[in-house]
Amino acid sequence: MVCIARFTRIRDVTDYDVAETLPDRRRRAVRVILCVPVMIFLTVSAQAALPGDGAEGKRLHDANCMACHDTAVYTRKDHSIRSLDGLKQQLEGCSHMAKKEFSPAETQHIIKYLNDRFYRFQ
Numbered sequence: 637m638v639c640i641a642r643f644t645r646i647r648d649v650t651d652y653d654v655a656e657t658l659p660d661r662r663r664r665a666v667r668v669i670l671c672v673p674v675m676i677f678l679t680v681s682a683q684a685a686l687p688g689d690g691a692e693g694k695r696l697h698d699a700n701c702m703a704c705h706d707t708a709v710y711t712r713k714d715h716s717i718r719s720l721d722g723l724k725q726q727l728e729g730c731s732h733m734a735k736k737e738f739s740p741a742e743t744q745h746i747i748k749y750l751n752d753r754f755y756r757f758q
């Protein structure tokens with residue numbers, strides 16, 4: 637009797653397991669299938685990130701851009717820059733005010749630093 641009871645219990649458990657696992661596996665498969673395009677998208681967008689050298693951008697920024705404001709202007713609640721183009725224009729205006737001329741490569745470095753670190757425009 638004990639044996640049969642145990643056997644039944646094991647069978648019950650097994651049936652239950654199978655019944656539970658199949659949809660679970662399917663759900664997991666769906667999740668994996670959904671995850672793959674997201675991961676590909678993230679990889680591609682990481683590769684499509686701005687050109688330039690962020691570390692060099694930070695160096696140029698810290699040496700040239702902190703006379704009138706610090707980095708808090710980039711993150712203040714009502715900051716005025718809302719796009720990558722806007723950021724480029726502001727950098728031009730500020731460079732002009734700062735009487736600095738940056739080469740196209742240096743400009744790219746600074747924009748990359750500001751965008752990667754603060755703005756995160758796509």
Ligand code: HEC
Nearest residue numbers: 700701703704705709710715716717726727730731733734
């Ligand atoms: C001569 C002074 C001066 C210098 C130097 C200067 N800025 Fe500015 N910057 C300003 C002023 C003024 C504002 C506008 C602040 C405001 O709107 O309250 C500003 C705003 C900005 C903003 C907009 C922040 C926002 O609201 O999102 C960015 C970006 C910026 N500066 C980048 C730079 C960079 C990069 C450099 C170095 C190349 C630099 N600035 C150097 C004066 C300067």
